[in-house]
Amino acid sequence: xxxxxxxxxxFDRDEARVYLLLLRAGPCPARVVAYKLGGNRMKAYRTLKVxxxxxxxxxxxxxxxxxxxxxxxxxxxxxxxDFRARFSNLEEGRRRIMEYWEKLPVAEPQAExxxxxxxxxxxxxxxxxxxxxxxxxxxxxxxxxxxxxxxLSFAGVDGRLKDLHRAxxxxxxxxxxxxxxxxxxxxxxGFAEVRHTALPATxxxxxxxxxxxxxxxxxxxxxxxxxxxxxxxxxNAPNYVKAMSASFGALWGSSLPIREILxxxxxxxxxxxxxxxxxxxxEEAGWAVDVPGxxxxxxxxxxxxxxxxxxxxxxxxxxxxxxxxEAKPLNQLLALNVKVMDVRPAVQxxxxxxxxxxxxxxxxxxxxxxxxxxxxxxxxxAKMIDAIxxxxxxxxx
Numbered sequence: 001x002x003x004x005x006x007x008x009x010x011f012d013r014d015e016a017r018v019y020l021l022l023l024r025a026g027p028c029p030a031r032v033v034a035y036k037l038g039g040n041r042m043k044a045y046r047t048l049k050v051x052x053x054x055x056x057x058x059x060x061x062x063x064x065x066x067x068x069x070x071x072x073x074x075x076x077x078x079x080x081x082d083f084r085a086r087f088s089n090l091e092e093g094r095r096r097i098m099e100y101w102e103k104l105p106v107a108e109p110q111a112e113x114x115x116x117x118x119x120x121x122x123x124x125x126x127x128x129x130x131x132x133x134x135x136x137x138x139x140x141x142x143x144x145x146x147x148x149x150x151x152l153s154f155a156g157v158d159g160r161l162k163d164l165h166r167a168x169x170x171x172x173x174x175x176x177x178x179x180x181x182x183x184x185x186x187x188x189x190g191f192a193e194v195r196h197t198a199l200p201a202t203x204x205x206x207x208x209x210x211x212x213x214x215x216x217x218x219x220x221x222x223x224x225x226x227x228x229x230x231x232x233x234x235x236n237a238p239n240y241v242k243a244m245s246a247s248f249g250a251l252w253g254s255s256l257p258i259r260e261i262l263x264x265x266x267x268x269x270x271x272x273x274x275x276x277x278x279x280x281x282x283e284e285a286g287w288a289v290d291v292p293g294x295x296x297x298x299x300x301x302x303x304x305x306x307x308x309x310x311x312x313x314x315x316x317x318x319x320x321x322x323x324x325x326e327a328k329p330l331n332q333l334l335a336l337n338v339k340v341m342d343v344r345p346a347v348q349x350x351x352x353x354x355x356x357x358x359x360x361x362x363x364x365x366x367x368x369x370x371x372x373x374x375x376x377x378x379x380x381x382a383k384m385i386d387a388i389x390x391x392x393x394x395x396x397x
Contacts, residue, residue: 022069114237146181165191274380297342
């Protein structure tokens with residue numbers, strides 16, 4: 001422990017060991033010191049000579065010569081005084097250097113050479129994104145997947161974007177949004193402009209101002225935060241950054257504001273939740289349920305439905321439910337009618353999270369399609385179960 005402390009005063013390890021030996025044992029000949037250093041006389045003499053030169057060891061006049069350590073407090077005071085003198089000299093040297101430097105003519109700044117860096121592994125990619133965003137002065141542009149928006153939130157990137165928004169930095173995000181991605185998108189909408197676009201592939205593109213760009217060319221889109229299957233190219237090459245910014249601008253111009261499609265996505269989310277609740281209740285009652293389901297019509301064609309349910313005792317009388325996902329459902333009703341005509345004797349329902357208009361109800365009635373309407377998933381599921389139970393009672397009567 002004492003040896004380690006002496007290192008801070010400028011001793012090396014051998015010097016500290018020899019000094020402590022002499023301090024504890026008193027005057028010693030060189031052979032004793034050499035024994036302490038593993039029998040190496042040359043190392044012992046070199047170490048003793050250094051300590052002598054620093055005034056930390058003295059030599060007796062007797063024969064054989066013995067070496068004596070300076071008192072500990074004197075030795076430490078001497079070393080501290082040496083450090084103070086060196087520090088004072090450094091300050092004086094710094095003053096002279098700065099005076100000389102300030103008299104030199106100012107050189108013209110040279111343009112920075114473009115740089116390029118390959119990033120490997122998700123952590124390295126996210127660290128680079130954070131550093132890029134820290135340097136943003138005006139605008140951040142980001143194209144990425146729904147899952148990546150979730151992961152970026154886990155990594156704390158969304159918090160940094162919030163801070164930048166408050167500082168006046170604009171953030172624009174392009175992503176492909178479906179009903180599973182509503183939560184991720186909502187998390188960004190308070191501090192970023194978010195738009196929907198059909199991504200051509202699993203990709204990530206980020207540009208900051210007109211200064212730098214990160215392009216991902218391989219991305220594992222799982223929720224892993226440590227995968228190495230995520231790599232990208234970072235560069236500040238002006239022409240490349242300009243090209244990536246132009247690509248973003250083209251996609252942004254053809255994209256849809258999230259606020260325009262959010263109501264439809266939220267309606268689809270309620271429909272799917274209601275459908276799954278109904279499926280669970282029907283299965284608990286003994287029904288065989290497929291979501292989605294398929295039925296083969298009299299023509300031999302196979303038709304897809306949102307849900308197909310069969311009672312074990314009446315497998316030849318299936319019940320089919322389709323979800324109304326279009327704002328103007330006439331085309332969807334026409335398409336459903338084609339399936340109705342082909343898959344008899346199946347009974348078909350159409351579930352919606354809004355009331356149907358009179359002409360829509362009339363058309364559904366003409367096609368033998370029974371509407372089920374409710375605004376919330378639980379209510380929708382309850383109405384589905386009631387409609388199916390009513391149908392069962394009708395059959396029994």
